[in-house]
Structures are given as structure tokens and as C-alpha cells.
Amino acid sequence: MGQQVYQHVLPNGLVLLAERMDHVRSAAMNFLVPAGCAFDPPGRLGTATVLADLITRGAGDRDSRQLSLALDNLGLDRDESVGALNMRFWGSTLARNLPAGLEVYADILRRPRLPEEELEPVQALALQDIQGLEDSPQQKVMVELRRRYYPHPLNQDRRGRAEDIEGLTAEDVRRQYRRLFRPNGAILSVAGAVEWEPLKAQVERLFGDWAKGEELAVTPAAPAPRSEHLHKDTTQTQIALAYPSVPLGHADYYAARAAASVLSGGMSSRLFTEVREKRGLCYSVYASHETFKDRGTMIAYAGTRAERAQETLDVTVGELRRLADGVTDDEVDRVKAGLKSSLIMQEESTSARAGAIATDWYYLGRVRPFEEIQAAIDGLTPAGVLAHLGRHPVRGMTLVTLGPDPLAMPE
């Protein structure tokens, strides 16, 4: 059986995507709403995160407890997460319980109570989240890197600022909800043992009369990345690097992904081999590609005990730069094997597929057929990767370190 993907755009702009998967009993849903933390107003950083928590504390006819109980009784595991541009509502359960779950989510997204009396506990949790970051240096260095690498407001962290969160009122949160929650720009994707026609009818009934809202977009400032060392009395020094690449949808996208995989795709990749396997410099080292619609970025990370941090940085940066000297056939073959295998195994996970079809639509405005992705993978060559690196060389690195001592960027 080939891929069974369905799509429908409601008149109000809400996009419904579904993939029917045989041989599973579950279904996963993924709701993207264009209400990420980049939209947090100045002086109110952290509003999106507070909203994401408050929004499930009562909606429609149900108060906070009734709503939680309704979802629990459906066995619906869920998560609300705040990205730079989107807020994501993820849920997964037995396919037969998904329609009842969608009824509850229609209330959450369209009729949240945003109760004033719940604001204080939500603020307290948001403040603890900020404080908890201090106990998690690996996460902290990435937050600090993105804060310095990306232009405003793409550099805003979902956690916001403590003093802003303390000052938030229920009206601030409600205003943010009214301003950003809308069907146009939102994507609902579902994957698993689902029936398309009843799903489509249900979603039209639940969301068809949701009025369009004003289209809002962020306007990033000009890039002004800066490197910095942040002092912290820790055992390890955290090293984080970022430099420009191409976004998903760009003609060079797969070449950029392949370059990231040569560096960090499996345990035989260059960073793991050179930094960890040969020299024993660290436990964790990686590079990855991340993307917005208008820009892609390569990120690299290593964490190592302070006395070996400079050598770790030197070797890591050396490997990033050495990529342009050449990539072997064998390396590209391994990249292809890894990408092909994960593409096929994705078909065994309802959550992975619900996420993948939403991602496709968000970046490309369509869902790519397997054959297209497969062809892009098959088309990778060492020459293609090198040509990409010629067009987008490894330079302009932003370095953020966290630990006892500053490091010097190698010449």
C-alpha cells in the first residue's frame, strides 16, 4: 500500500492534513498555531509560555480539572510547546478516541477560559522554568547561543524574562490570545488509523466557523551575531557554535543536510570520530541543521572538562572547516543509508508522520511524496555537497561558551 495522504484547506485558511497508516491502532495529532514567542511584546517576554499553560486550564464547558480528566479518560497523552514562531499542541492516543479528543481541542483553541485565578501558579511555574535552566548547562548554552546568533525577535527564548513574567496580567495573556490565535496560518495534522471523510467533516464542523484573524508576521532585524563567554563555576565547559546555512525548501537543502550528516550523522561521522573516539575529549559532541522559512543554520555543540576545552574547540572548528577540503563517496553513501532508513522507519510512528506532514506544509505549502524525498536522497553526491559548501562556506561562526574560563576561537 502506498502513501495515503489527504489534505483540505478550509475557507477560513485552516489547513487539515491526514495520513492514513495501516497496521497501527493509534493516531497522533499535531496542531500548529502561529503564536510563538517571537510575537511576545517588548516588556512582556514569556507571554506565549504563560498562555500555553493557561490555555489548558479550562475551556468551553469544562474547568481545568474537568478538561484534564476528559483528556486522561481518552488516554490522550499531550504536550504544548512554544517555538519561536509557532505554538504546537501535540496529542496521541488510540485512534478510536481521537475524535473525542479533537472536540476538546476545539474548546482549548477557540474557547479557552484563561482564568485569572490560575495566572499566579502559571507564573510561578514559568519562573521556576527560568531558574531550572541554571541547573541545566547544556540547555542554557544553546539558549544563550540562539539569543546572540539570531536577529531580534527570532532570538527570543520561550522562557521569557523573570521580571516581565512577574508583571503579566490576565488581560495581557488574553490580549495575546486574541491577537494571535486564528485559523489562517494554522495547521492541523493527523496520522494513524484514521478515516479521512469523517475526520474532514468533524474538523469542518469544529473549526469551519472560526473567524479569520489579522495576518501577523515577524520582521527580523538585520543579523548582528556576537560571540561571548559566560562565566559559570562548573566541571565542564559548554561550547556552542552557529553559522549560516540554507533553509528547508532551498535547492541546496539536502546538500546542507548531508554536510551536517557527514559531520554528525552516525558514530562514524567526523565529529564523533575525531573529537570523542580518537581523542576522548568529550562525551557529547554533535552538529545539526535547523531551519526557519527564510534562513537555515548549522549548530555545533561539545561539552568537556575545562582543562581540555580549548583543544576540544580547536578540533571541532577544525573539522567544520575541513569539510570544504573534500567529502568521500563512502561518507555520502553512509549519509544516504541513514536518511533512507529513517525515512522508512518514520512510517512506523504516528507521531513522526503527523509531525512530518505538518512540517512539509509549513515550509513548502505541500506534502512531499516519498518518491520525491527518496530521489533527493539518491541524488546526493560528494561533488554536490562540495558545490554547496562552495556557495555557502563555513564562516561567520558565532561562539558562545559557558564555564570557568573563556576560550579562543582558532585562527
Next chain:
Amino acid sequence: MPFHTHTLPNGLRVIAETSPSARSAALGFFVRTGSRDETGPESGVSHFLEHMLFKGTPRRTALDVNLDFDRIGASYNAYTSEENTVYYAAVLPEYLPKAVDILADILRPSLRQEDFDTEKQVILEEIGMYDDQPGWAASDHARRIYYGPHPLGHSVLGSKESITALARDQMHGYFSRRYSPTNIVVSAAGNLDFEHLVKLVSEACGGWERVEAGRPERSEWAGVGGLHVLTREKVQQEHVMLLAGGPPADSPLRYAADTLALAVGDDSGSRLYWALVDPGLAESADCSFYENDGSGCVYTSYSCEPDEAEGNLAVVRKVLAEVQRDGITEAELRQAKSKILSRVVRGSERPMGRMQAIAAAWTYTGEYRDVDTELARFDAVSLADVRAFLDRYPLDRHTTIAFGPAQSLDDVEGKVV
């Protein structure tokens, strides 16, 4: 799903659940060994050895191992717990023979001195990494204190000192003692042919020499009791853990224990969620049942601002005491079962999930449980079963460990760590 089992003449057991419609196959070597099987000076050797298995064999260098896995696009890794060391790979079905070849080969490692010395640095980095993450340090201390003299309290990572002092020959001695075919289960799930798998495993592992690899100390344990306060000033959040005894993995009470723990401390809609997280008193709160060989554990924990730690401790003790006295309601039982049903079904949809589940069941109880059997057993849990579990393993008979900046808690002075 069809289940198959076969034992090689040297005692190695091969089990599989086949599913022709799966897109992949998952394969794992489950070695029944971990930190609980280490003697004092060996502390951390199980986990260090797990790393060394990727450093090569007579047929492969360390790089060859990684290259061969990556050439078949495998998703592969390994992990070490207090009582199991597991090496696994998920691959497209056509690559299963290659995956057997690599995994079987690395299970007979060379343990070369030079690789040992380099990898020791990686282990020390891993220890340094966890040292900077208080949540990890906290639970390591909690297990050590709760288990006291019981080997389940042994640290998986070991310490900077024990790893530094460890010699290659000590590791080889441990390997020879523990990696006997009689102590290993090969588990597979997904799109594969069992006869073919047995043939491949027999060829690759049939020559492995068997030795006795027992586990003498499997007694039940209910903790040392008391409140233990560990103070580390550099940390922001206070981590508090309350550990109580629970049924061993082969006890029928495990289903009631799992269900009750979910009702008490799942991350949504549980007693602790409403008591601590919903009102913003603690960033997180959890209650989980850990099944172990011979002795289970019900592990309750929360993390919060240090000022709230004492007040929250009173709340948690009250919740646990109430549950101990009155049990849970019919509605809570139903709610917990709905979650379990959904999680078990979803966890079984990937061969990797089934490979792990059948191996755990087989290793601990010697039985095969398909998904529907497992679901039926959870579904059969009654309030009377929950009561029987609570009577046998009182939830409020706990040992409490606090780790964080608090100088004292409930008038117990903190010990600086």
C-alpha cells in the same frame, strides 16, 4: 503476533515476535548484568565495558564498528542499568544479517589497552557532565542511600576515583564472568524470518564459551528509612525523592503497582499533579514504579524552589499517607487504565518497542506476553489488587533524600556534598 524461541547448545537464548507488515526489524542483545553485579573496586565497570564493546574486536577496529553500523543506516546504541546491559539496532529488513554480524562480533570485544585508556577519558567526561546536572546527581545519591548495603544502590557510572583506578584486566575479568551465553538473551521483533535469525545467531555465537553467571543477591529491600539532607550550594532547585519498596519484576502485583503509581504521580491529572504542580508549588512531581530483579521500588520525587521544599514535603507525605489509608477511587483507577492502554498500544507499534518489551518479560519471568495479554492484565487490576499491593508494600514507609541548596529540612541538618 507469532512468537518464537530457541536455545543454543551453549545456553544462549533467542526470542522473537515476528510481524511481516513491519517496515523494519529490531535486534537486541540483553546481557543480564549491571552495576549490582559489580564488586567494590569494579564500580562503574559495567557501563565502561558497554562503551568498550564499540571499540573493536579481532575483526574490527573501533572505526570499523561505527562504519559498519552506519553503512546499513542502523539506529543503534546501548545502555547500562543497575541490572541490564543492552546493545541494540533497528534496521531495514534486508540488513538484519549484517546487524547480527556486527552485534554478535562486538559482544566478544578485544578490550585493547590503548582504546581502554582513551575511552576512560570519555567516561570521566560523562561523569563530569552528570556532575553539572543536579537532577542526575540527586537520583544517584538517592539510590545509594535508600539501598544502603543492597547492591541495587551501586552507581551505574561509578565515581571519578573508581574509574581512574580501574585497570583493563579487571574489566576483562568482569567480562569473562558476566558475558556468558547463559546470561544473554537475543531478542528480535518486526519483519524477519525466525529460522534464518537462529541460523545467523548460531553461526555467530555458537562458539561462545559458557560459564556460571549467577546473581546471588536478589533479596527484597524496603529501604533504610529516615530523612537525609544533602546540601550543594551551587544548585538552584531542590530535588526531593521519597523511595519505598515495591514488588519484584516477576510478581503479579507489578500491574497494581504500575497502575497506582500512575494515579499518584503521572505528569497529568494525578494526585501529585493537582497537589504540587497545578498550584505552582513545584516545577515537576512524579511517582513511578521501577521493577527490578528481586526487588522493586516506588520512586516519588519533586523539584522546586528551595524555600518551598519543606512545605511541599508535608504535602507529599500527606498524599502518600492518604493513598496508603484509603487507596484510590474507582474513577482514578479507570483514568490510569485509559492512559496505560493508550501507552502500551502506542509503545508496541514500533519493532524497537516490542523487541524491548518481550526481552524484559522474558529476562525477568521467562514468559512471553503479547500486547493483548499485557493489556488484559492491566485491565484486570481491581481496587482490591491495589489494596493488596499497598498492604504488602506500604507507600508511606519511605526513605527521603533531599539534594540541593537547602541547608536543612524538617530540622535535619544538611550534609555538604
